[in-house]
Amino acid sequence: MEPERKPLSLLELCFRSAVDNLRYMNSVDNLEMGLLKRILPHCTLEQLTHIESCTEMDLTGVTDVLWKRFFQREFGEADMNVAIKRMKESGVRYKWKKLFEEKTEKQKQVEQRMSAGLRNKYEAANAGFCIENNVVKVLGARLFCLSTKFPEPFKPNKPLFFEAPIPPKEFQQTSGDIPPLTCGYSICWDKSGVHEVILGTTGRKQGTSSKAASLPSTESLLCKIRLAEAFISLEHPLVTKFHHEKIAYRAIKDMACEYQQMLELLRKAPFFGRWRAKPGSVDSLIVLR
Structure with a gap:
């Protein structure tokens, strides 16, 4: 026979309810410090920041040790010990919340400087970069090594490459757009200047109706x-x-x-x-x- 469970007190029920609903908690001005010492240690960093911003009274007596814990978790024990040593040497004690905010801001500034430095290096490296010239150079070198092996009358033709310009902003894809299909279409043209647009999903000319999808007239000239x-x-x-x-x-x-x-x-x-042989x-x- 199981021992009879003691019913929870009203205070314990309130405590459990508060912990379960910390994400909805705002001001805690009307709560006693004793109760806050039990509730607030269950907060995440975001929840504690929000509660303190909504509360007028000073919660340092309860939250200072919590901010110290967040500082250690976010920046490591070594940085925490450095902060403690500096406060001892200066004889000045700072709130761990303030130390956390200052450290976060400094880290953000360092990341921004590093990001700007990498961006500047990338832009400088690509200032004289031309996709068209580099593709021609790479593929041309590969074809040149075969030119001496070609028997008459064969000879390698120099391929032509054209780099398409970046479209205007109003035609560029935004982050919220649906991702386009890979190889959505290709544009083919001949020596006379006649061109055709071939859909990558069907292999047929653009504008082909479902009824004419199997007609020879919808096939590419290539x-x-x-x-x-x-x-x-x-x-x-x-x-x-x-x-x-x-x-x-x-x-x-x-x-x-x-x-x-x-x-x-x-x-x-x-x-x-390494070219793969196509199916027979x-x-x-x-x-x-």
Whole structure:
């Protein structure tokens, strides 16, 4: 048989209720110091700061030891001992709340100076930095190392890069915007200046309706099947070896010995050796003459 529990006193009930609702507590001007010594040690740093700011009477007698604890927790025991030593040497005693606030402000100033210094270094380092020139330099060096290995008539073409300007502020994304899709779209153009916008999510031209999503007219002019049709239209000697109206895209590539030789050379190059081979199903296309 369990012993009979003694009912809690009204004071104990008030104490427990106060501790459970510290986040809602404001002024404690009407509470006795004895009760505050039991309640306030349960406060977080934010709760204690709020209660003291709302209370007119001086709570140092209760909260000074609490601020000392927060000081030690926030800045470490070594800094706390330094503060104690300086007060002993000067013969002046400061409130731990004031020491905490001054230390926090000094730390904030140091962080701001460090942040400003890093920002200035970053801006100075990037003052003469040009993305376009650096990309051309890096990729150009990798292609140059292959130029001596290319058999005639192949030669590496110098790639062209253009750095897009930063859009005006009214068109820039803000922190509250929905994150954009990666590779949301790409802009493709040819030598004549004709361009097209291809959606990264569908691989089709921008403006394509759901009903026309599978029509050939919505495909990019740079997709595999369109380029294969353009190649066949040139009546290349390789194409004349096929006597059927339907030609397998994979078969054309397999019979292009020079192309396969150059592809193998590229894959063995140090800088391009990590390119992943695409699935064979990607080349399983049938092209009409």
